[in-house]
Amino acid sequence: MSSIRAVSPSVFAGSDAAGRVNAGFVRTARGALVVDSLVTREDGRALATAATEEAGQVLAVVLTHEHLDHTVGTTDFPPCGVLASEGTAGAMAAESTRYAEELGRLGVAVREPTLVFEGRLRLRWDPEVVIEELGGHAAGSTVVWVPSEGVLFTGDLVFRGRPPWVGSWDPDLWLASLRRLERLGPAVVVPGHGTVTGPEALAEQREWLETFVGRARELLAAGTDLAEVLTRLREEFGYTEPQTPWLRSGLLRLGFAPEGGTHT
Numbered sequence: 397m398s399s400i401r402a403v404s405p406s407v408f409a410g411s412d413a414a415g416r417v418n419a420g421f422v423r424t425a426r427g428a429l430v431v432d433s434l435v436t437r438e439d440g441r442a443l444a445t446a447a448t449e450e451a452g453q454v455l456a457v458v459l460t461h462e463h464l465d466h467t468v469g470t471t472d473f474p475p476c477g478v479l480a481s482e483g484t485a486g487a488m489a490a491e492s493t494r495y496a497e498e499l500g501r502l503g504v505a506v507r508e509p510t511l512v513f514e515g516r517l518r519l520r521w522d523p524e525v526v527i528e529e530l531g532g533h534a535a536g537s538t539v540v541w542v543p544s545e546g547v548l549f550t551g552d553l554v555f556r557g558r559p560p561w562v563g564s565w566d567p568d569l570w571l572a573s574l575r576r577l578e579r580l581g582p583a584v585v586v587p588g589h590g591t592v593t594g595p596e597a598l599a600e601q602r603e604w605l606e607t608f609v610g611r612a613r614e615l616l617a618a619g620t621d622l623a624e625v626l627t628r629l630r631e632e633f634g635y636t637e638p639q640t641p642w643l644r645s646g647l648l649r650l651g652f653a654p655e656g657g658t659h660t
Contacts, residue, residue, distance in 0.1 A: 400446050405545060406523050407545055407547040407584070408446070409586045410446075416435060417465045417466060418432070418588060418592070419469070420432075421454075422523065422540075424521040427455035428448065428452075429525055430447050430458070432457075432459060432460055434466070435464070435469065436469065437468070437469065437471045437472050444474060453474075456477035458538070460540065461484050461537050461552060462536060464495060464499075466551070468506060471504045477510045478508065481529035482536070483537075483538075484535065484536025486536070487534065491506075513527070515528065523542055524543060526542075526543065527540050530569075531566060531570075533551070533552045533560070533564075538551060548584065550587055554585060554590075556587050556590025556597060556600075559604075559635050561642060563643070563645040564645070565649065567605065574601055578599060608629070609650075611633075612625070615628065622644070622652045623655050625647060626640055626643060629643065
């Protein structure tokens with residue numbers, strides 16, 4: 397993985413070697429709580445090693461959501477707990493089934509959750525950590541908040557430097573989640589993708605989504621054909637041609653009809 401660094405006295409964050417996805421850990425008096433695990437076995441091992449060197453041991457890893465770029469790195473983690481919200485745990489099972497052939501070919505095995513929580517989990521460690529499922533980006537979109545140090549891991553509720561993945565989104569819930577996080581007033585925001593930053597990242601992501609959703613709904617109301625909508629949104633919001641399949645999936649969830657169909 398790329399260099400991991402302290403973002404507060406007890407919290408560390410960094411990205412995979414290619415700079416595609418973020419993860420980190422909280423150094424507590426008991427050991428490390430790792431947040432996500434990166435996208436390859438190698439990067440996952442490097443993250444676990446860094447956490448062990450800083451905190452003595454890895455107590456647990458918490459997964460912010462089910463997508464494989466945040467979970468594959470658990471393959472070679474040392475024995476530890478795996479924490480996931482109900483939404484994340486359920487969707488992880490579906491992801492493992494869907495990509496079973498590819499995962500087998502790569503020789504990776506995502507760790508299954510050992511503790512599944514409903515809604516909110518408060519770890520009264522030192523420092524205290526609050527984990528909460530909010531939803532929006534994915535079925536179980538979960539944040540990790542270290543109140544005493546003002547550090548917030550958002551998972552993929554926040555992307556920086558690239559348009560967000562919307563293939564399985566709930567846009568209204570995503571926006572509501574961002575507004576709630578803005579009210580927390582974090583000092584440091586660790587996004588799922590992109591550079592670690594301050595609280596401005598939350599407002600920036602919310603405003604981007606408001607604009608994107610508004611434009612998509614405007615085109616939906618006008619009865620614009622889905623193929624034309626895909627072209628326009630790619631041009632206006634910076635999506636690339638390879639991103640078209642999941643952008644299409646997200647628009648279908650918003651109410652667009654498949655090409656040649658009737659709007660719902």
